[in-house]
Amino acid sequence: MAAMNGGGTRRWGWGSARAEHQRADAQAAKDDAAAAFYELDTAQRDLRISIETLNAVDDSPAARKAVADFADFGSRIDQVSHEYISAVDAHDLDRDDLDAGAAARARAELAKARQELERVRGELQRFGESLAPLLSQAETQLARLAPAVERAKQGLLAASNALDATRDSGLKADDLAGRLAALSPDLTKLNEGAGQHGVQETLRRADRVVREAEAVRGEAERLPERAAETDKRLASLRTRAQALHTRAGQVEPVLSELRRRFSAACWQDLQQVPAQAAKSVQRAEEKLAEGRKARDEQRWADATAQLSTVRALLNSADEAIKAAGDRLQRLNEVSFDHTKEVERTRFAIRDAQRLAMAGRSTPDPSHAGPLDDAVARVDRAVAGLTGRHPDYWHLLTELDAVKEAVQRVVEQIREQRAAGQ
Template sequence: MTATETQPHEQRERRRVRGGPLRDVVGLVLLPLPLLVAMVPVSFAGGGTRRWFGRGESQRADAQAAKDAAAAAFYELDTAHRDLRISIETITAVDNSPAARKAAEDYAGFGRRIDEVSQQYITAVDSHDLDRDDLDGAAVARARADLTRAKEELDRVRSELERFAQGLGPLLQTAETQLARLAPAVERARQALLAASNALDAVRAQGLRADDLATRLAALGPELTKLNQGAGQHGVQETIRRADDMLRKAEGVRTEAERLPEKAAETDKRLVSLRTRAQAITTRAGKVDPVLSELRRRYSAACWQDLQQVPEQAARSVQQAEVKLREAQQARDEQRWADAASLLATVRALLDGTDEAVSAAGDRLQRLDAVSFDRQKEVERTRFALRDAQRLAMAGRSTPDPRHAGPLDEAVARLDRAVAGLEGRHPDWWHFLTETEAVRETAARVVQEIRGARGGAGGG
């Protein structure tokens, strides 16, 4: 589009009127000569009219082109500024880091500079009316220079603005990623809350109260209100954090609610199982006295003195376990699942200790009978463990490491003393068994140390 085409309709109309006589001259061969003579002075005389063609009009067209170019530069800067504002608003809505705050401050500085160059452009446009008929060449030149200078300033600030916008790439990408997470995170939280509520309704329909779960779910109500208020009030990051927290808590309630029928069945099963076990231990504890009587009759006091209190301790422990079982049953009836689980764990611990103590008497008699009948089997078993450790200590060495040789030598001497201690009329077989067991433990520890050291050296 030419400069003339961009001029206002009124100006073009005005020029059409001025140019009309010139076009009429072309057809004056058909007019009377007096009329032609009368019209020519009107066409070429002064009187405020100017020639349409010539240097002046070319300068005016150049000035108009400069004005159009400045207008285009102003529009491009405004567009870039609006695009940048959207980017800055995106960043500041999500990010409160020092880098984001600096970006916002720099953007504000650009805003002030854009206002300055925009005002310069507006001033240049308002100062020069290129449509004036009496505009002289000097005024046209000034207009062109001012408008060109305004365009250059607009272009320069726009280039700086675009470079600044490019530098915001990482911050903007992070912010957009956060914003992309916002809506899905909120929706997931709401769906999780709904699923938890439905799960609670389902277990209540089965006669399970789930009061603690209902309390936990109700506590999420205020958080849901804040979530519904949106990121505009609470910020994007805080809203995402709240949504993730609600999702986690709601899923926890839903999972526990769905497991509640299974938990109830499991609690019932454990109650029955522990009652049966308590009865069995009571029965077995009644057989400890005959075992102790046999130990006292056949072996020295050192072999059985530590077992004297087992019957009494077993009875007391079983009695305590039965009390806890009744409390656990009451907790289950009241659907206090955590209390029931804790009480059942206490019952199990009591019965485990009692079972071990009751078994110890029978195991003691069996082991003492075996070693008193054939001590050599126990001795050979222990010597084999020692020889195995000694071979490993000497593997690849001319002399063993003192850290290994010392404990092994002491273990050999300890075994010899244990064997020698069996001489006499009433040998302490239990002491012999505990000593051989301790010797084997020493050998096993040395083997573990050697293998650990060599494995570490190989790994290094």
């Protein structure tokens, strides 16, 4: 009996110690699982902040995929967390009657739960590391946000101040004021913040406001100078129009001398010059008056357009008037001695021929042909000077055409030699 009691006592003592040891192991497994659970939860919360940043800043396909992948991780984390909580709830390690077997099962299940928690945390960590480039870009965008919004506000203030200064100088600048007022809704949205309108959209809006405000500011600051320049152009063009009006009246005497001294072929194409010049000057004066009115009303774009038209009309009149005077001068020179112009042309031909023969025993046919033709054209033009009133204008135009043809041959030779042909 004593032996049985002694043996029983020893078995009970050994079983109790084993149970306590298993309970301790299970409790350690529970503590380890709890630590793994906490670490996973912390990692998820930390990464969620990054994902929210990414979602707010970056709308690229890569960013959208990262957000979706994180949501998938959330489901897996919920699953392993549920398994951990279930394992904890399934085993009361503080029970007095906890036997070694139950403690061993608890330890095994809690150890498994810890392993799953740690596995998912490792995957989550690797996933977070893979997002480093995207997060770096997102953080850069966020770092730009506040300065960009501030630049936009300062740009609007500078534009407003420049507009006020321009108006103080007596200029209306209504169009600039309208453009500045149109930016007011954008300023309201910038003040409402990126939380309501998104980081990317806020950055784009801020950049647009900066550009528009800078344009308004620049134009406002240049407006007094533009007004002064417009006034200067008005005065200059008015003076030029008056001068051309006087010169247009001098064309008819030039034509009379041409008619008297030269054949009809020398002046027929100039018959309409007096009327054309007078018409151009008249239209220029009308456009000048319209430009003056536009300037007085501070319609700067209209004023600039009118003055450009005035300049074109006066240029046209000037060229026509000058053409008549130049014609008479050239005809006077060639009628007195046409040999000088002819010799200049022949010299140009000979110079081109020397270039064509340089380094060659025979000329290239593509060069020789046009040059030979040029010689023949000069001979024919000179031979055509017959009668009481030779057609000197034909001679001059033909010699000009020959010199142009010779110059084309010279350019061709030089290009071919530069290319090594």
